[in-house]
Amino acid sequence: MLILTNATAVQLDPPLVQEGVDIAIEGALIKEVGVGLAAKYPQAETRNMQGKWVMPGIVCAHNHFYSGLSRGIMANIAPCPDFISTLKNLWWRLDRALDEESLYYSGLICSLEAIKSGCTAVIDHHASPNFIAGSLKTLRSGFIKAGLRGMTCYETTDRNGGNHELLAGVEENVAFANLIDAAKAAGKEPYLVEAHIGAHAPFTVSDAGLEMLKGAIQSTGRGLHIHAAEDRYDVSHSHDKYGKDLMVRLAEYGLIGSKTLVAHGLYLSAADIELINQHDAFLVHNARSNMNNHVGYNHQLAQYRNLVLGTDGIGADMFEELKFAFFKHRDAGGSLWPDSFARFLSNGNQLLARNFGAQFGRLAAGYKADLTICDYSSPTPLVAQNVPGHLAFGMGASSVNSVMVEGRMVYQNGEFPFDVEPIYAEARKAAAQLWKRMDALK
Incomplete structure (x- = not known):
């Protein structure tokens, strides 16, 4: 089990903002959302979100x-x-x-x-x-x-x-x-x-x-x-x-x-x-x-x-x-x-x-642990009713800190779990050849 502690839980629909929340994840699913879960599950791994937004993917x-x-x-x-x-x-x-x-x-x-x-x-x-x-x-x-x-x-x-x-x-x-x-x-x-x-x-x-x-x-x-x-x-x-x-x-x-x-x-x-x-x-x-x-x-x-x-x-x-x-x-x-x-x-x-055939889109027990985690310091009060305003007029993709899919961190603290530069290097070669083939087509 993994517990994301001290998170700011954010949902878009239905709107939700709740600070100081723990999110317990077991396998691919959210097991529980609440306060003090690290004490409830002492054997679990914990990661302190330090107030970051944790929202459904x-x-x-x-x-x-x-x-x-x-x-x-x-x-x-x-x-x-x-x-x-x-x-x-x-x-x-x-x-x-x-x-x-x-x-x-x-x-x-x-x-x-x-x-x-x-x-x-x-x-x-x-x-x-x-x-x-x-x-x-x-x-x-x-x-x-x-x-x-x-x-x-x-x-x-x-x-x-x-x-x-x-x-x-x-x-x-x-x-x-x-x-x-x-x-x-x-x-x-x-x-x-x-x-x-x-x-x-x-x-x-x-x-x-x-x-x-x-x-x-x-x-x-x-x-x-x-x-x-x-x-x-x-x-x-x-x-x-x-x-x-x-x-x-x-x-x-x-x-x-x-x-x-x-x-x-x-x-x-x-x-x-x-x-x-x-x-x-x-x-x-x-x-x-x-x-x-x-x-x-x-x-x-x-x-x-x-x-x-x-x-x-x-x-x-x-x-x-x-x-x-x-x-x-x-x-x-x-x-x-x-x-x-x-x-x-x-x-x-x-x-x-x-x-x-599964539940997605909410921070609740039984829903898929597909999560977007953002590092966003709001300069104004953050409440459920004004989250859309923060999305439209404030935060952006640069706020993304980590991404979890199926209960696994696929992007954490701004880094992938593997070296992506060789992939980009090969992609550049493939793109150049692709463009040449385009020019050869009528």
């Missing part, structure tokens, strides 16, 4: 670990005057250039940097059309090496190879879900990684693809993870080709459920939103990505029953993401305050609970 609910080696990219990128040309000229060339080595280092670097930013879990959405079979297993190895909890899936699409590519994507999703089931049954390693069934977006998945995805969801018991209405083109395409709103089309194939994660949703109709809410699905808002791609602003955030925050591949600094999400909302004339965005951030733990 932070979740990035939508990311693209395949983009980890794109920072400062030096490939020849044609002008990108709109969203579709950005996809074609940059991201769809990068994903086609990925091989096993570059994907491994991309995923591992992203996992390390997510932890360093305070994340205990990341929900990933992957694409590598020339390395499909085995790609999710490669990403999983990076999660496990870093000690990060997460989910991943392959974004099924027909944008490169028609039905052959659709089938390969679905097969990779199913194979990975089966691998996860087998690993759970064997019980030889921590249960850190789960599976969604992935799809790129409605405009690159035919009805035949949706039928395949339906079968994959039914056979594996997993939920769909898909982009939708990130740009107006997705909506126009659906109306033109199928005569239907996006979620209506997906719902006809039984693809919306309580484990479904829809990314972006800027231009979803009222009927689409109602379908998402009726099926208890999640919408993930990616403020910085939307701004970067100049696709517009989602004015309908308050209409969703379940809303979470993600980055869409722009790192995993969720402190920064929360700030941008709130400030952009205010700039767009929105009426929500920081408490709403703190709740959206906390909601990522609901996604984990539904998919891992």
Whole structure:
């Protein structure tokens, strides 16, 4: 047993601030939260938090670990005057250039940097059309090496190879879900990684693809993870080709459920939103990505029953993401305050609970010991009601001191338990080769 003593216990939802608390951890779970636990459990190891924030882990609910080696990219990128040309000229060339080595280092670097930013879990959405079979297993190895909890899936699409590519994507999703089931049954390693069934977006998945995805969801018991209405083109395409709103089309194939994660949703109709809410699905808002791609602003955030925050591949600094999400909302004339965005951030733990079959997101007995520990000295009184204000206007990822996942410190006092510089060195080599392969693609 490990006891974190003298902690400032902080929860976002329901709001909580309690100073001088001890948190007893046994295995992967919180055993007890209270005062004087070190005396109650004299044989336990203790670590004095010295008043640091100890809070339930932070979740990035939508990311693209395949983009980890794109920072400062030096490939020849044609002008990108709109969203579709950005996809074609940059991201769809990068994903086609990925091989096993570059994907491994991309995923591992992203996992390390997510932890360093305070994340205990990341929900990933992957694409590598020339390395499909085995790609999710490669990403999983990076999660496990870093000690990060997460989910991943392959974004099924027909944008490169028609039905052959659709089938390969679905097969990779199913194979990975089966691998996860087998690993759970064997019980030889921590249960850190789960599976969604992935799809790129409605405009690159035919009805035949949706039928395949339906079968994959039914056979594996997993939920769909898909982009939708990130740009107006997705909506126009659906109306033109199928005569239907996006979620209506997906719902006809039984693809919306309580484990479904829809990314972006800027231009979803009222009927689409109602379908998402009726099926208890999640919408993930990616403020910085939307701004970067100049696709517009989602004015309908308050209409969703379940809303979470993600980055869409722009790192995993969720402190920064929360700030941008709130400030952009205010700039767009929105009426929500920081408490709403703190709740959206906390909601990522609901996604984990539904998919891992465990309790996440609270400092209470029986909940997973996935914890973010921050060294933050407040210049003003800190109480439950103003924690969101401290998040929006004060602290950031630089406050992160330690991160615990599954009851194990994967980042402590600003250091990883292993030397990461050789990993970064190899990543730099892999990135240079990746960029060369991009330039060789048409």
